[in-house]
Amino acid sequence: MRNLFFLLLISASSVWAKDSYSQRVQEMFNVKNGTIESIFKQIKKQSHYEFFYNTAVLDVKQNVTLKTLNGTLDEILAQVLGEKYVYQVKDNYVLISERKMTMPDEVKKMTIKGIVKDKKGETLPGVSVLLKGTTVGVATDAKGEFTLVIPEQNEIILRFTFIGMKMKDVVYKKQNKPIVVVMEEDVNEMEEVVVTGYQEIKKERMTGAVETVTSKDIVNKGYTSVEEVLKGQLAGVTTMSLSGRPGAQAQIRIRGVNSLTGSSDPYWIVDGMPLQGDVPRISMGGTEFQETVLTSGIGNIAPDDIESITVLKDAAATAIYGSRAANGVIVITTKRGTAGKSYINIQASYAMSEAPDNRLKMMNTREKIDFERGIYEDFPGLNLRGRVYQLLKKTDRGVITRDAAEEEIARLSKINTNWFKEIFRMAHSQSYNATLSGGSETTQYYGSISYNSQEGVMPNNKYDAIGGALKLTHDFNPRLRILFDVTTSLRNDRSTASVLNPLQYATFANPYENLYDENGDWAYDRSYTAERSVVKDGYKYDVNILKDLNENTSKSRYQSNQIMLKLEYKIIKGLMVSVMGTLSNSSSHTMTEIVPGSYTSKYTSWVKGIYNEGETPDYLNNGQMAESTSRSQGWTERVQLEYARGFSNGDHYVNAFIGQEVSSQKGYGFSSMLPEWSPVYGVGSYPDLNGVTINSSLSLGSLGSHRESQDRSVSFFFTGSYSYKDRYVVSGSARLDGADIIGTANRFSPLWNVSGKWNLHNESFMENLPIFNQLSLRASYGFTGSIDRNALPFSLLIKNYGYNNYSYDGVKLVDEYQAANPSIKWQRKEDRSFGLDLSMLNNRLNVTVNYYNNDTRNLLDTKNVAVSSGVRSIVANVASLRNTGWEFSLRTLNVKTNDFSWTTSFNFATNKNKVTETFYKDLDEIPVSTNSTMESMYSLYIQGQSVNSYYGFKYAGVDPVTGGALAYIDGYDDEGNRLGSLYKDGRYVINMDENYNALEARTARVYIGESYPPYTGGFSTSFTYKRISLSANFTFMGGHKLRSFQSYTSNGNVYAAAQNVLSMEANRWRKPGDMTDVPKYELGRTSYLYDIYDFRYEDGAYMKCNNVSLGYNLPQNLCTLLHITRARFNFNMSNLFTLTKYRGIDPENMGAFGYPSAKRYNFSISIGI
DSSP states (O other), X not given: OHHHHHHHHHHHGGGSOTTTTTTSOOOOEEOOSEEHHHHHHHHHHHXXXXXXXXXXXXXXXXXXXXXXXXXXXXXXXXXXXXXXXXXXXXXXXXXXXXXXXXOOXXXXXXXXXXXXXXXXXXXXXXXXXXXXXXXXXXXXXXXXXEEEEEEOOSOEEEEEEOTTBOXXXXXXXXXXXXXXXXXXXXXXXXXXXXXXXXXXXXXXXXXXXXXXXXXXXXXXXOOOSHHHHHTTTSTTEEEEOSOOSTTOOOEEEESXXXXXXXXXXXXEEETTEEOOOOOOOOOSSOOTTTTTGGGOSGXXXXXXXXXXXXXXXXXXXXXXXXXXXXXXXXXXXXXXXXXXXXXXXXXXXXXXXXXXXXXXXBOOHHHHHHHHHHHHXXXXXXXXXXXXXXXXXXXXXXXXXXXXXXXXXXXXXXXXXXXHHHHOOOEEEEEEEEEEEEEOXXXXXXXXXXXXXXXXXXXXXXXXXXXXXXXXXXXXXXXEEEEEEEEEEEEEEEEEXXXXXXXXHHHHSOTTOOSBOTTSSBOOOTTXXXXXXXXXXXXXXXXXXXXXXXXXXXXXXXXXXXXXXXXEEEEETTEEEEEEEEEEEEEEEEEXXXXXXXXXXXXXXXXXXXXXXXXXXXXXXXXXXXXXEEEEEEEEEEEEEEEEEEETTTTEEEEEEEEEEEEEXXXXXXXXXXXXXXXXXXXXXXXXXXXXXXXXXXXXXXXXXXXXXXXXXXXXXXXXXXXXXXXXXXXEEEEEEEETTSOGGGOEEEEEEEEEEEEGGXXXXXXXXTTEEEEEEEEEEEEEEEOOTTSOSSOEEEOOTTTOOOEETTEEOOSEEEOOOTTOOOEEEEEXXXXXXXXXXXXXXXXXXXXEEEEEEEEEEEEEOOGGGTOSEEEEEEEEEEEEEEEEEEEEXXXXXXXXXXXXXXXXXXEEEEXXXXXXXXXXXXXXXXXXXXXXXXXXXXXXXXXXXXEEEOEEEEOTTTOOEEEEOOOBOTTSOBOXXXXXXXXXXXXXXXXXXXXXXXXXXXXXXXXXXXXXXXXXEEEEETTEEEEEEEEEXXXXXXXXXXXXXXXXXXXXXXXXXXXXXXXXXXXXXXXOSBOOOBSSOOHHHHSOBGGGEEEOOEEEEEEEEEEEEOOHHHXXXXXXXXXXXXXXXXXXXXEESOOSSOXXXXXXXXXXXXXXXXXXXXXXX
16 A cells, blocks of 8 residues: 555656645754664654655665754755755655656756777777766777767776776767777786685785686687686696597596595586586496596586686685685686666587597508418418408318409408598588677676587487576665576487498408498498307398497486575674575486397397397397486575675775685486387387396396485685785685595594795885886695595495396395495595786786695505405595695797787696505515506505506517517526526516516516606797787697507407407417517417506607687677678688607597597688677
8 A cells, every 4th residue: 555655746746836735834853863764764863754665766775974963854855865866845744756867858968989999999888988976977989989878977998808808987078070089908917816615815915826718718718618728728637639529528637636545636616616417327338428527517518608718726715615626726716787778799610520530550462462361371270260361261161162262352352441541530510609698787697608519520329418507696776786697508429339340341341341332232241250159140240330330329408497595794894794506407318228139239139138149130130229317406505695895095904804605416327128129110119038047147136226426515615815915915714524425533634724925026126127017926825625426324234136136035136235434424635725916017928837745645445454444355444645736837029010010828737646545565565466467567566656547567578489479587586696588688587488487577567657647738829910819729738648550459369369369460470480579379368468568558648739729809880881890700720730750540538449539610600699
């Protein structure tokens, strides 16, 4: 009823006289200072007046201080309401409303015209021009011009804002000609702000080791993921694309590896809150992509939506994140709206990805035919799969004539298939992105929508991603601000479900095989599988790589939605409380279809193992369908109180905040498999096994699985800093974390840090050295932590149905017991860091140097315990490792003129990783049988060596008498006798194919190298000439070893020679006296095949051109004709070339037969409206 009356008052106010109150008796009021509402109540109590107002317009909770506490109603209200509000009085009602900016006709107006340019003289369209202190404003047009009409007033201040430029306030003085405003780029190093996720800190006061990539480094580069942005950009941040699959997540390491068995991935923060969107991983034997990328929330972030990426590297920067910060923290800040005219940006791109080439020197057809002839001469009685070998064997058996065999061999010799060209393809991609931003000084908005579609260079592979974001910022009043974000993402992946590895097949398939026969029908590779069927006439398998890759498909779908709400309230000057929270919901679904009758269907048949023949009959080769579904719900809530205030004209500056954070993540996963599948009808079923005896080879466990998980944590934190004249800065932080995955005895982990910074450039004695813009020294010491989830504080009883069907008295027994370890605790990293920041010559030369020495303790490793406890060993927090290193960054502005600029950047980092405490103290302690096969080479940790080092034998060549593999040895037996035999080079060797003893085997083993690159870095350069720009980015790594592709070849086993081999294998040892480096071939086990030698690893050093970008900005006059603000064309090339001695496909893939990286050419256009 009150609101209705209020509306009636508004409608009647136009007929009220302005001086209605003045005609009444002038009453006097006596009031006290307080809120506007309290003053209204005091007046009401002393009179008969009722006050009416709209609370959305007038903030009556606002405190006011009156100069005069006694006076008439006019005098009191004039002080309370000021110039922003007006009031009218009728009888005993006082109606209050906001003063309208549209002034009556009699009020004089003035018109301000102007043009906005940059320092080069180029006009700037889209610049926001506001009358300071109001919402009145315009934006510059396509010519950079503006016209602003405002009421005439004495003092006029115009505020100009534009992305990438310094905000500028201009005092306007009346003049007849348009004003010219020149804006400057925001490149002042000292005024930069570092975003840590919890707060924004002026760079001059930041005591930690941080580095930042801004939107300027991202825009128009054709990046498709966050990881691509980081490659080669930051010292100490190693980014490697282990897979070239579209959408695949790269491996990122900050200052080395900080765990033996746990994760070394950094902690991700997005817009101040922990990254959410991960879903549980349910493995159904799918591709590497399905089990990594579509389960991660990182892929939800579109590079075009990123404002900045800040990497926090030492404890001073990361300790506030406590137990999650041991591996470093990556803080992503996404774009938000800014005050000004609405601005639309549309970007479209098209890309082509080039198929990879084989860099290995494999045999061609003629070499392979001769090689198989030689194999047949030495081993004539085998059932070797090679076509030439089989033809020669059939000839000797009288199955075919010699002439027929030679005629067929001659036909084969004319075929020389390039399997890389046959299997891999030129892939096409396209992407679109549109953003809308703008707003007033009180409300800003930002919206984006993106679509990315990428084909893979492998057949039957495509990745699609759709994302959207809406972000609102609103200031209710000068004290209260609200931020509200909604983001959504949908990703789809289609890939082959074939059991055949395309890259491995393309490398080792015989060159005389074909995809198609002379009639154009599918041809089958009879040297890949030449086995005859035992249940029918003909061959057991029919293999055609392209047919199988395209027939069998796995489809994955991932969806994620997230809401973020943040409230900021300024209590008093410098004191603010903020409450924020995120809520996310993610799901993933994968469906794998194996087509009936395909090679994969028969090879992976669920029922194959129940037959003694080990072969599935054709009537049961009915395909397969597997599904897996994962869901997760998560939330995080944080409350913090922050105080930031300067005193004594800014000489003293204090910043502190305290808060608490609670998070929870629940996951659910389910998988199922139907052993028979009809893609025509979309129906699955189970085979009819009536009368069939089911044995242990039939895996019931593979028909389905289920899992649930929950991860909860609570944290309390505090951080504070003090700065004196921005010369001396000291800061510290503390955090107490608790997690339910840790045992009750160690559930909470206190972590802390102290740090300091000395800004020498602000000292008085530096005033005579104007060459230095910045010269700072930093030091920090503290503790961070992490959790390794490979050990639990409770016991596990595991039953694997279908594998070991143990039972007692009719009751099924468990297969495995994992003992509890209630003393499991946090992994704890002690962080020591020192740094130097230097800027010279008006910030044209910028240098950063860091040194760190970090010890991570309480790492999980095996610990022997008394057998009487029921187990021989447990996993416990008993290991430690150390990372030490240097980081160097250099950024230069080499040339800067009105038309031309040239900038460069270079970074280099070293990292020495060493296990300081673990189970094995020395290589000699490892049993002889351990590390004698390729499978165990990654799982050993030895004190004094780096994590994941390689150990084995140093290859000495081939014994010319026996053809056996020789290994160097340097040691003595217990009696002081030299081990081994003297070799021609004066060193001692042992024959690894003879009867060597355990002592010789232990003594001969040596350290081969480390898998993690100890030297990393990158460099980039950028040129700009008028409207043309050219930039290039490179990355390099070195000092590590990669598994050689020679490890996958025959290596002395005659049966492996059925497929193609390296050309060097033609020089194998065949008779006494042969001088060669390739040992003899044998039927069974050979040391050359099974033992680890140093030749199995190659130098992994490389330098890669990550990105080359050429851009052109359309002239402004053409943009005006097209009625657009701006337009830019870009041509980008990614993975352009790699310089390396490594003989594999791509050293960045770390020597694996995974998905190869492809060279990509991208053309894009960006239009602003």
